[in-house]
Amino acid sequence: MKKTLLSLSVLLLGFTAANAQSDTVMMRKIYDEALVNGQCYQNLRYLCKNIGGRLSGSANAQKAVEWGKKLMEGYGFDKVFLQEVMVPHWERGAKEQGYIISGTKKTPVAICALGMAVATPANGITASVVEVHSLQEVAALGEKGVKGKIVFYNRPFDPRYIETGGAYGTAGDQRRAGPSMAAKYGAVGVIVRSLTEANDDYPHTGTTQYSDDAPKIPAAAISTKAADKLSAMLKGGNIKFFFKQNCRMLPDVLSYNVVGQITGSENPNKFITVGGHFDSWDLAEGAHDDGTGVMQSVEVLRILKTLGYKPKNSVRAVFFMNEENGTKGGLKYAELAAANKEEHIAAIESDEGGFSPRGFTFDGLNAEQIKSLNKKYKGLFEPYEADRLVAGGSGSDVGPLRAVAPNAVLIGFRPDSQRYFDIHHTANDVFENVNKRELELGAATMASLVYLIDTRGF
Amino acid sequence: MKKTLLSLSVLLLGFTAANAQSDTVMMRKIYDEALVNGQCYQNLRYLCKNIGGRLSGSANAQKAVEWGKKLMEGYGFDKVFLQEVMVPHWERGAKEQGYIISGTKKTPVAICALGMAVATPANGITASVVEVHSLQEVAALGEKGVKGKIVFYNRPFDPRYIETGGAYGTAGDQRRAGPSMAAKYGAVGVIVRSLTEANDDYPHTGTTQYSDDAPKIPAAAISTKAADKLSAMLKGGNIKFFFKQNCRMLPDVLSYNVVGQITGSENPNKFITVGGHFDSWDLAEGAHDDGTGVMQSVEVLRILKTLGYKPKNSVRAVFFMNEENGTKGGLKYAELAAANKEEHIAAIESDEGGFSPRGFTFDGLNAEQIKSLNKKYKGLFEPYEADRLVAGGSGSDVGPLRAVAPNAVLIGFRPDSQRYFDIHHTANDVFENVNKRELELGAATMASLVYLIDTRGF
Numbered sequence: 001m002k003k004t005l006l007s008l009s010v011l012l013l014g015f016t017a018a019n020a021q022s023d024t025v026m027m028r029k030i031y032d033e034a035l036v037n038g039q040c041y042q043n044l045r046y047l048c049k050n051i052g053g054r055l056s057g058s059a060n061a062q063k064a065v066e067w068g069k070k071l072m073e074g075y076g077f078d079k080v081f082l083q084e085v086m087v088p089h090w091e092r093g094a095k096e097q098g099y100i101i102s103g104t105k106k107t108p109v110a111i112c113a114l115g116m117a118v119a120t121p122a123n124g125i126t127a128s129v130v131e132v133h134s135l136q137e138v139a140a141l142g143e144k145g146v147k148g149k150i151v152f153y154n155r156p157f158d159p160r161y162i163e164t165g166g167a168y169g170t171a172g173d174q175r176r177a178g179p180s181m182a183a184k185y186g187a188v189g190v191i192v193r194s195l196t197e198a199n200d201d202y203p204h205t206g207t208t209q210y211s212d213d214a215p216k217i218p219a220a221a222i223s224t225k226a227a228d229k230l231s232a233m234l235k236g237g238n239i240k241f242f243f244k245q246n247c248r249m250l251p252d253v254l255s256y257n258v259v260g261q262i263t264g265s266e267n268p269n270k271f272i273t274v275g276g277h278f279d280s281w282d283l284a285e286g287a288h289d290d291g292t293g294v295m296q297s298v299e300v301l302r303i304l305k306t307l308g309y310k311p312k313n314s315v316r317a318v319f320f321m322n323e324e325n326g327t328k329g330g331l332k333y334a335e336l337a338a339a340n341k342e343e344h345i346a347a348i349e350s351d352e353g354g355f356s357p358r359g360f361t362f363d364g365l366n367a368e369q370i371k372s373l374n375k376k377y378k379g380l381f382e383p384y385e386a387d388r389l390v391a392g393g394s395g396s397d398v399g400p401l402r403a404v405a406p407n408a409v410l411i412g413f414r415p416d417s418q419r420y421f422d423i424h425h426t427a428n429d430v431f432e433n434v435n436k437r438e439l440e441l442g443a444a445t446m447a448s449l450v451y452l453i454d455t456r457g458f
Numbered sequence: 459m460k461k462t463l464l465s466l467s468v469l470l471l472g473f474t475a476a477n478a479q480s481d482t483v484m485m486r487k488i489y490d491e492a493l494v495n496g497q498c499y500q501n502l503r504y505l506c507k508n509i510g511g512r513l514s515g516s517a518n519a520q521k522a523v524e525w526g527k528k529l530m531e532g533y534g535f536d537k538v539f540l541q542e543v544m545v546p547h548w549e550r551g552a553k554e555q556g557y558i559i560s561g562t563k564k565t566p567v568a569i570c571a572l573g574m575a576v577a578t579p580a581n582g583i584t585a586s587v588v589e590v591h592s593l594q595e596v597a598a599l600g601e602k603g604v605k606g607k608i609v610f611y612n613r614p615f616d617p618r619y620i621e622t623g624g625a626y627g628t629a630g631d632q633r634r635a636g637p638s639m640a641a642k643y644g645a646v647g648v649i650v651r652s653l654t655e656a657n658d659d660y661p662h663t664g665t666t667q668y669s670d671d672a673p674k675i676p677a678a679a680i681s682t683k684a685a686d687k688l689s690a691m692l693k694g695g696n697i698k699f700f701f702k703q704n705c706r707m708l709p710d711v712l713s714y715n716v717v718g719q720i721t722g723s724e725n726p727n728k729f730i731t732v733g734g735h736f737d738s739w740d741l742a743e744g745a746h747d748d749g750t751g752v753m754q755s756v757e758v759l760r761i762l763k764t765l766g767y768k769p770k771n772s773v774r775a776v777f778f779m780n781e782e783n784g785t786k787g788g789l790k791y792a793e794l795a796a797a798n799k800e801e802h803i804a805a806i807e808s809d810e811g812g813f814s815p816r817g818f819t820f821d822g823l824n825a826e827q828i829k830s831l832n833k834k835y836k837g838l839f840e841p842y843e844a845d846r847l848v849a850g851g852s853g854s855d856v857g858p859l860r861a862v863a864p865n866a867v868l869i870g871f872r873p874d875s876q877r878y879f880d881i882h883h884t885a886n887d888v889f890e891n892v893n894k895r896e897l898e899l900g901a902a903t904m905a906s907l908v909y910l911i912d913t914r915g916f
Contacts, residue, residue: 032618035617035618036617036618159494159895160489160490160494162842162843162899163843164895197894356874356876358843383620384620385621385874416814416843416874418893418896418899419893419896435877435880437617437655437877438877441620
C-alpha cells in the first residue's frame, strides 16, 4: 500500500526530489494524513456518544474537560494544561410545554427555553399573543399593544443570503434582544421563531441577553412549523398561548479551557492558536456546534506532529469553554495571554460546523495584505477547493485576543454554510449529521494554514 | 415584504439605475428567484415520493415521463415534446441473498446484483473465494487460481482524491470490467466491494459491462462492512460464499427523453441545453442520482421565463432517459440533433448530485479560452461560491453531442462531491438526503451560466 500511495502522489503532483520540501508537497502530506489516517472523526464520535451535550457548568462539561485533557496528553504534545475559568451555570430543567388555545381546543407546539432565560411561574403563562416582525414594531406598538401579552417574534430567515450566517445575524436580534424589548413595554412572555430556514418541528435554543433596564420575562424558541401554525391561527381569530418552562440560573462554576501545545523551536513565546469551543447546548450532542471545531483543532496538532513538522512558533489547540452563554473561556485565554506576556501572531477559530472547507476570513489584514496573501496562498489551497481567503470576522473565542494582541491576525475557518442552521442549537445536532470526509478536509485545511503562517507568515 | 427585498438588494449590491441591467444584477435576480420562490425542491419531492425509483423500461420510468411532460407543459414553455428511444429493460427480480459459510455457520451479508448482471442458477452459487485487488491480479492468478471460484474484488476507494469522482473512476474498473475478466479465467461468480468510502451495510449497485469474449457470470456488489468481514474471514481459514440473484434482461422498451424549450428570439436553431437523467437505479428514489439534475434543469427554464428573460438562442431542459444502463437517451438526443440540423452551442449536464455548487468543468475550450472565460465570468460567480471554472469532462448524456457538434462546449455542473458516493446507487438515495438550499443554489448557478452563454458567449 505504501508504494501505491507514493506513486499516486508522484502522479498527482508531478513532484521531484528537488522540490519535495515545497509547500505544495507538505500540504499534500497534510491532506493525505487527514484523509487516510485521520482521527478527528473517531474522536468526535467519542465526544458525542460517550459524553454528549456539555453545557457550561454541567457535569458533562467537566467530563469533557477531563477526557479532552487525556486525549491531548495521549498525543504527546509538548505541553497540555488547563486554564481555570468561572462560567455561568444555567439549567433548562424539565422539558418545556407550549400550546395554542383556541376556545376549548389546545394545540401542542414544539418550544424550548432560550438559553439564560428565566422560568415561567410554576403554572405557566397564559396570555393573548401579538405577532411582530421586528423590535421596532414592538416599540411602535408600545404599552398599549404589548402590555400583558406574549410577544411573538416571527420574522423568518432571509433565504437570499448566500452564506447562511448572514441570515442568522440579521434575524438574530429577535432572540438576543427581543425579550427585553418586549418586557420594556409590559409583555409577560416572548416566543421567538427559530433561527433557521429549515421548515420542521425542532425548536432552536440559543442565548438571549436580558438588558438591565427591563424586567426579565420568560422567553422561548418555537419551531418554524409551529410558528407558521401560530401565525395562521392568529389570523383566524381569538387565540391564547400557553407556555411553561423550568430553567434556572445557579451559582457560577469553576471550569476550564483545555490547551495543547507544540512549543516553537525558534520563537517559543510566539503563538499560533487553533481552536473551537468545548461547551455546547444541552438539547443534543453538540456535534457541529462545536464538537467538530475542537476535534479538528487537536487534529491539526496531531497531523503536524505525526508528519514530524517542528514549528518555529508555538502552535496551540484550544478547547474554549463557555462560548454559548458567556464566552468566559475566550476572555480568560486573552487575559492570560496578556498576563503571561505571550505574543500572539494568529488565532484560527472553527465554529461554523464541520462541513466542506471553503476557506478563511481574516481580521487584522488590510486590503493590500489580503491581496498579497491571496497571491502567496490562494493557488496552494485551490486543489483542495478551500481557497476563499477574504477579509472578515474570526470567532467569539479568539475575538477577545484583539484587545491584548492588536497585531494578531484573527481568522475564521469557513466551511460550506448551507446545512449549519438546519440543525444548529437543536436536538438534531448529533454525530450522524457529520460527514467524515468533510470534517477531515476541514482539519487538513486548518493544519495547512497553520503550517503556512508558521513557515512563511502572512 | 417586496420593499424589504428591494432595499436589501440595493444594500448588498450597491446597484444604481444605470447598471440595473448588468450581469451582476441579473444573476442576483436569478439567485433570489431560486432561493425565494424556488420550485425544484417540491418538484423533486413529488418525483421521489409519488413516483420513486425509475429504472429504464420500468412502469415507473413511464410514469415519470408522463409526469415530467406535464410539469414542463404547466410552466408554459414554447415547446414541450418527447423523443422516442428504445431502452434496455433489466429487472432485479426478488431480493438477493448472500452469506459467508464457515463450517456449519452461515453469516448473512448485504449484497445486490450489479446492473445488467445475469442471475445465478435457481439454487444460487456456492464456491470458495479468491480475494483480489485488481483485474491484473486476476490475470496473474490465471485459471489455476480462479477457475471454479468466486472472485472477490476488494480494492477500496482511495480517500486521497479531493473530488470523490476520482476515487470512483479509479475503483470502478472492478465493477465494470471485473466480472468478464474473472469469467475469462473460469470464475463462476464475482463479488465487488461497493464503490464508496462510506463504511456501512448498504450495497451499491451500478452497471457491469460484460465483454463478448467471456461467459456472462453472475456479479453482485457487497457492502463495505460485509467486504471487510469477508476479507477478515478469508484470512482466518477455509470459507465458502453463497449468493443468489434473480435478475433478468427483457426485450427493449420504447421510452422517451422529455424536452422543454424556450425558443431563441434571434437564433431559434442554435441551442443551449441543460439536462440530467430521468432514469435511476431501482433500490431507492433516485434523488441525487439524478432527480436533482432533472429538477434543476427544468428550474433553469422556469427561472429565466419567470424573470422575463428572452434568450437569443433556444434554451432546452432535457430529461435524458437511460443514463444508468445504456445512455440510449443521450445518444438519441445527439442523433436527432444531427438529423434535424440543429446547431448546438453548449450543453450542461447536472449528474453529480444536488449539493452546494462549486462551478463547472468545460470540454471544448482550450487553455487560452478557459483563461478568457475566467476573466469574464469568475468574478460574477464568486459571490455565490461557485467560481471554479476549469477544463474537464461534461456528462454521459450530453457527451454524445460531441460527435455531431464538434464546436459545442460540453459542460459538467460541479457540486461539492464529498457526500455523493456515500449514497450513490444505494437504498439511501432518497429525498431526505437532499438539502433544499444546496439544490436551489445549484439551479441558480446553472441558470446563470445559461444566461451568460446566451448573452455573452464564451
